[in-house]
Amino acid sequence: MLQVGKRAPDFDMPSTKDMKGLKENVRLADYKGKWLVVFFYPLDFTFVCPTEITAFDKRYDEFKKAGAEILAISTDSVYSHRAWIQTPEDKGGLGPIKFVLASDITKDVSRDFGVLMEDKGIALRGLFIIDPDGNLQYQVVHSLNIGRSVDETLRVLEALKTGGLCGADWKPGQKPLTV
Numbered sequence: 001m002l003q004v005g006k007r008a009p010d011f012d013m014p015s016t017k018d019m020k021g022l023k024e025n026v027r028l029a030d031y032k033g034k035w036l037v038v039f040f041y042p043l044d045f046t047f048v049c050p051t052e053i054t055a056f057d058k059r060y061d062e063f064k065k066a067g068a069e070i071l072a073i074s075t076d077s078v079y080s081h082r083a084w085i086q087t088p089e090d091k092g093g094l095g096p097i098k099f100v101l102a103s104d105i106t107k108d109v110s111r112d113f114g115v116l117m118e119d120k121g122i123a124l125r126g127l128f129i130i131d132p133d134g135n136l137q138y139q140v141v142h143s144l145n146i147g148r149s150v151d152e153t154l155r156v157l158e159a160l161k162t163g164g165l166c167g168a169d170w171k172p173g174q175k176p177l178t179v
Contacts, residue, residue: 002136003136005137007136008130008136009028010027010028010029011104011108012026013073014102014103014105015081015101016082017100019086026102032132035067035068035160036129037056037070037157039072039073040072040123040124043122045093050089051147053094055147056070056072060099066158066161072099074101074103077103078101081101084101085097124142124143127153129157137160155172164176
């Protein structure tokens with residue numbers, strides 16, 4: 001069972017790492033020693049999903065500066081991912097992005113992370129932060145019609161990195177609580 005503080009589920013999925021040939025998979029082991037923000041989204045070529053992906057892409061350098069990578073996952077094929085990235089934004093696509101999209105075509109990874117809607121065959125909007133040792137440190141899952149906050153994701157990432165107690169509305173740069 002997925003639980004914060006425990007090992008994150010392992011994965012090995014087709015990805016857009018190699019946009020031309022689509023022959024390079026992405027694995028949890030690829031991120032060893034780094035923080036990893038993983039987010040699941042329902043489908044390519046939809047309405048809320050591109051707003052999230054492009055919002056994370058615009059802030060990608062902030063995640064890199066914080067020592068984190070981003071990985072987005074849906075149950076669409078890697079071919080759909082590539083087509084979506086190669087389609088310009090004004091035509092309903094994403095355009096180029098700085099992080100990898102992974103294809104959970106088997107639905108195993110979505111199931112392992114507890115976000116698969118079995119009756120629809122798609123993932124809920126789940127966001128997970130995995131520490132450099134591969135342990136799950138944060139998870140939030142919500143309905144399909146609400147996009148995630150990049151600001152909140154960055155705030156939580158920075159709070160986790162302090163290793164301390166961070167109260168409500170803690171902001172990066174503030175000291176953790178002392179007891």
